[in-house]
Amino acid sequence: MAELKYISGFGNECASEDPRCPGSLPEGQNNPQICPYNLYAEQLSGSAFTCPRSTNKRSWLYRILPSVSHKPFESMDQGHVTNNWDEVDPDPNQLRWKPFEIPKASQKKVDFVSGLHTLCGAGDIRSNHGLAVHIFLCNSSMEDRCFYNSDGDFLIVPQKGKLLIYTEFGKMLVQPSEICVIQRGMRFSIDVFEETRGYILEVYGVHFELPDLGPIGANGLANPRDFLIPVAWYEDRQVLGGYTVINKYQGKLFAAKQDVSPFNVVAWHGNYTPYKYSLENFMVINAVAFDHADPSIFTVLTAKSVRPGVAIADFVIFPPRWGVADKTFRPPYYHKLSREGDPGDTHCGEECDRTLKL
Structure with a gap:
């Protein structure tokens, strides 16, 4: 596979x-009467039209066929995807999960x-506020x-294996020690x-941002220039057996058929x-x-x-780093939270997070 190209920068205006x-x-306008x-x-909106300029998210896409060129969506099997947080009774004890076993192809x-x-x-998917954590595993x-x-x-x-991700904006290769963000409404395979x-x-109703640096200053942590955006790539491909577009809407899965590739x-x-972003670039x-x-x-990123x-x-x-502080035993302190604590910081010390270490 040829080396993929990217545009660098976080939240930049790109073309x-x-x-x-x-x-x-x-050139000169977004929606000419006749496009080249x-x-x-098509305009893909990631925010309300009237959001302040600093928070307004949108991109214009120029495609061979409109994205609505598909048959009606129909409900499909949910599999192991849910948004019902009441299925399991609350448990205040520390919990971990074992690695999910990947079935043989x-x-x-x-x-x-x-x-x-x-x-x-947590939260409510219908009111567009909250989050979910998922595991994915695949062999094909x-x-x-x-x-x-x-x-x-x-x-x-x-965590294991490379992902070649096709998006409407282009292709990304993502592997362990890297992350990627696919924002709401963007089709990918x-x-x-x-x-x-x-x-x-998964976060509802907001987008990921770079955290404010405060006294750290202008540089450090994840620097904007290290975030990579795919360059345009398209395929003009007819699919005789039908191409399936799967949509997650209000926690449910739906599927629709169309005759062409959506990456046009x-x-x-x-x-x-x-x-995408390489965690090795974290300062x-x-x-x-x-x-x-x-x-x-x-x-790295905050919502x-x-x-x-x-x-x-x-x-x-x-990440790996030097720890050179005096008079401090190596394991970090335990961190106990009340209900008024920061809901985004719910661990009891760094060692508890080893479960999620890449």
């Missing part, structure tokens, strides 16, 4: 067109969608199937090359895109005198709530 169709991106190559213009083929398992969640690629989430953003963390497993953090976007521009901040710093200094300083969810890593 891209497939080099096979030079000039496919309209007779393409169809010779026994049962499982792709990304059929291998989704919901672990836990999504053949003539794609998925998009109408409920929230997926932060995907591969995943090819795998071996048995594959990983985690998904020749050019696009905007600031609402999928992106660690740590204590050098005494005691342990709060684990919030290891935040903010309406309360300043309180997150719906934080994605935090504990």
Whole structure:
């Protein structure tokens, strides 16, 4: 496979067109009466039209056929995906989960969608506030199937195996020690090359952001330039047996058929895109005198709530680093939370998070 190209930057205004169709991106306006190559213009909104400019998310896509060129959606088997947090009684004890076993391809083929398992969640999916945590495991690629989430953003963390992710914006190769974010409404399909497993953090109603740095200053933690956005790539492919588009809407799965590949976007521009990030680029901040710093200094991405300083969810890593503080025993302190504590910081010390270490 040829090396994939990317655009760098977090939340930037970007533009891209497939080099096979030079000039496919309209100049001077978003929606001309006739687009180059007779393409169809679509706007993908990640926020309300009237959001402040600093928080407004949208991209324009120029595609061979409109994305609505499919038959009606029909309900499909939910598998192990749920948004009903009352199925299990609450338990205040510390909990962990064993690694999910990946079935052998010779026994049962499982792709990304059929291998989704919901672990836990909070909030209400219908009021667009909350989060869910899923595990994915698969041993085969999504053949003539794609998925998009109408409920929230997926932060995907591969733990085993590489993911070749086809999106409407282009292709991304994501492997262990990297993460990617597929934002709400973006269609994607995943090819795998071996048995594959990983985690998904889903947030409703908000998007992931870089955390504020405060006294750290202008640089450090995850730097914006290290986030990579795919460049435009399209396929103009008829699918005789029918292409299946799977949608997650209000926690339920639906499927629709169409005759062409959905990855027919020749050019696009905007600031609402999928992106990937290598965790090896994380600039660690740590204590050098005494005691342990709060684990919030290891935040890669945050999904903010309406309360300043309180997150719906934080994605935090504990990468290899020097620990040189004096008079501090190596294991971190235990951290006990009340109901008024930060809901995005619900661990009892760094060692508890080893379960989630990549």
